[in-house]
Amino acid sequence: MSTPLPVSSPPAGTNTTVLPLAAATTTSAFPLRSASSGSSPRPLATFPLSRSTISTEAVVVGVGVGVAVVVGVGLLFIHCKKKGWRFCSASSSNDLGFSVHHFTFDELEKSTDGFSEANLLGEGGFGHVYRGVLSTGKDVAVKRLKVGSGQGEREFLTEVEIISRVHHKHVVSLVGYCTAGSERILVYELVPNKTLEFHLHGEGQPTLDWPTRLKIAFGAAEGLAYLHEGCDPNIIHRDIKATNILVDHEFKAKIADFGIAKVTSNANSHVSTNVKGSIGYLDPEYFSSRNPTEKSDVFSFGVVLWELITGRRPVGLVDWVRPQLTRYLEDGNFDSLVDPGLQNYDPDEMARMVQCAAACVHPSGERRPKMNCSRRRRRSASF
Template sequence: MSSAFSPPPPSNSVPADVELFPPPRPPPTPPSPSTPISPGSGTRSPPSTTPSSSSPSPSSSSSGGLSAGVVVGIAIGGVAVVVVLTLVYLFCKKKGRRDDEAPPAPKAGRQQQQNASQPSDQVEMSRSPPKPPSPSPPPLPLNAMTSSASSESNYSDHSILPPSSSGLVLGIYQGTFGYEELARATNGFSEANLLGQGGFGYVFKGTLRNGQEIAVKQLKAGSAQGEREFQAEVGIISRVYHRHLVALVGYCVARAQRLLVYEFVPNNNLEFHLHGKGRPPMEWSLRLKIAVGCAKGLSYLHENCNPKIIHRDIKAANILIDFNGEAKVADFGLAKIVPDANTHVSTRVMGTFGYLAPEYAGSGKLTEKSDVYSFGVVLLELITGRRPYEASNDDNLVDWARPLLDQASEKGDFEVVTDTKLSNEYNREEMGRMVACAAACVRHTARHRPSMDQVARVLDGNVPPSDLE
C-alpha cells in the first residue's frame, strides 16, 4: 500500500486536459551542521512507507540535479564574498597602522613655527585677542627706565655662540604672548607697575604665572616709528644671545598695540647710578666692570654676528645693570643689520644728541665705528662723571675732554679728567687703560678708531693700550 506522500507512478497515457504536478517540495537550503545532506541531493525526502523499491520519477531526478547546482553556486559565491571581505579588512588594518605610526604634520609645523626666529624685515603677528586693549596710562614722571634682561649662563669670550643659521632661537626667547596674559601679569598695566616712560611709550613690571619677572615695553599705538622699532627689536634681539645683551622673552601684537617682553633687571641703568640726584658715587671697580661688559656685548654684535649688527643708540640710559654689577646693552629699536658685502649703510640719522659720531650725524653714513664713537662717550662719562652735553653751559664733553685725555696719557696725570667724586680712589693702571680707550674711540676719523674687540681686550688687561694706535 502506497503512502499518501508518494508521487504517482509515471504513465504514458495521460489525458491532454489533465495537468500533473509533482508533490510540493521544500525550497533548497544550504547545508546545516545538524542536517547532513548526501551528495547529489538537494533535500531530505521523507521515508517511504511502501515496501517496494521503485525508482524515482524523471521529474524528481531533474529537480535534485538543479538543487545541487544552486547549492554549489551559493557555496562558491559565499566563499568568494568571505575572501574579498577578509582581504579588504586586512588592507584597511595595515593602512591604519601606517597612519598611526606617521607623525601628525600640523602639530609639528605649529611647534616649529613657535620655535622659529623672526626675520628682521618681516615679523609674524599673533592673533588679536577678542578683548580690545585697554588705553595707555597717562604719562608719569620718569623714575627709572629699567627694561630687562639677565642671563644665568657662565661667560667666557669663546663660549658665546653666534646666531644659528637655522633660525632657532637661543636664550630665553619664548615667542608670542597674548594681550590678556600681559595685562594680567602687569595688573592691568597699572600705575603701580609703571617703571618708566619715554618717547617710545611705557615700561611696566610684570610677573608671569610661572613666577618669572618681566619688563613689558608698551609702544605708542599708531606710531610709524614705533612700528619700525618693534620690528627691529623682534627681528634682531630674538636671534642673538649674550650675557651682556638684554634678553628678549617675547612680544605681543593686539590690533594697534605693540608690546615687547624682556626679562626684568631690577637695578636700573648706568645713567641713573652715575648721574641720578642724591645717588652715592659709583666705585671705580664697578665703573670698570660695566665698561668691560658693555664692550664685550658690542664686540659680539660687530664681530660674531653674521651679518653684523650696529646698535646705533649706545648711551648710558641703554646700559642696564643687575645686582651683580653686570652690564647689559638694551634697546635695539634703532639697530641695523649690515650685510657682509656692504662697508656702511646710508640711513636717516637717529640716536641721541651728544653720542652721535660726526660722520654719521653729518652724512647718515653708518658703520660699526659709529657705535665705537658712542661707546667712547660712555667711557668719558665713567671717567669724568659728566654728562655728554650740559645744556646749561653749552659744553660738549668730547670737545672738552680730547686735549685733556692726551695730556693725561702722556704725563700720567689723570686728576685733570677723573671724576672728583672718586677722590683719587682708583687703580692708576686701570684708569690709564680706560683713558687710552676713550681717546681712541672718539677720534674724529672713523677709520682711525679701533674695533670693539680691541677695546674690550685693552679694558680687560689682555693687551697693552699701544695696540689701539
C-alpha cells in the same frame, strides 16, 4: 484648473528657469505671479521666469543685502566705540612667526596688573615699560609701544627681528612679544637695578666706585663686541648710551633697546637721510656721511667710557675732554679728567681707560679700534 508641471521636466521649447525646491521656503521681496492674468499662482518650484527677470531681481537683492551688512557693521562699530570696548583681544592676537614666545594681550595685561602706574618702570618716546610677573612666576619687563605710532611700529619689528636671534650674557634677552589689534608689546628679561645713567647721574645716588665702573665698562664692551663680530649678519646698535646699558644688582651690564639697530647687510646698502642716535653720543663722521658703521658704535661707547671716567653728562663731553687730554699727554697727570667724587682708583688702570676712551672718540673712524680689539686690550689689562 491647470495642472502643475513636473519639477524635473519643464515644457519643451519654453525659456524657463527651474528654481530649486529649497527656495520654496524662502520669502521673496518680489511676489511671483502667473504668466496669464487672473490665474492661480503656480508652485514656486515650477514657475517659469525669463533669465533677464531673475538676473535683475538677483542684483537688486544682492545690493540690498550688501548695504544692510555695511550699515549694520558701521552701527556696531559706533556702539562699541561709545562703550569703550576693545577690538584687540587674546583671540585677535597675531603670531608673526618669530622664534620667541607670542603672548596674548590678556596675559600681559594680567601680568602687569592692568598696566598699572605702580608697575611703571620708565617711559620713553615710543612707549612705557612696566614690571610684570608671568603665570610661571618669572619677572619680566613689559614694553608697551604707543598705539598708532608709525615709528613705534618700525621699532617693534626691528627689535623682535634682531633680539630674537641674539643670545649673550651682556645683551638683554627677549622673552616674547604681543601683537593684538593695534597693540605692540615687547617682553624682556627683567634687569632689576635700572640703568648706568641712573647710577652715574641720578640725583642723590652714591658715587660708583672704581671696580664697579670697570666691571660695567668691560661688560658693555663684551656685549657690543658680540653684536659687531659674534652675530651673522653683524649688528650695528646705533644708540649706545648710558640709558641703554642696564645693570643688575651685581652691576653686570646688559645692552638694551634695539629699536633703531641695523644689520650690516642693510646698513651699507644705501645712505640714509635720517640720522639716528642720541645727542652727545652721535659720531660726527656718521652725522656727515649718513652711513652708519660699527665705528659709529665705537664712538658712542667711547663717550660712555668718558662718562665713567669723569662723572660728567654726555652733551659736550668730548669737546671738554680734548684740551684735558693735551695736558695729560704733556705731563702724564690726568687728575683734572677724573670724577672728583671718585676715590681710591688704580692709576695704571685709569691710564689705560683714558687711552682706550681717547682712541674710541678719534675724529676718524678708521683710527678707532674695533670693539673686539678694545675688549682684548682691557682683558689683558685685568679689567
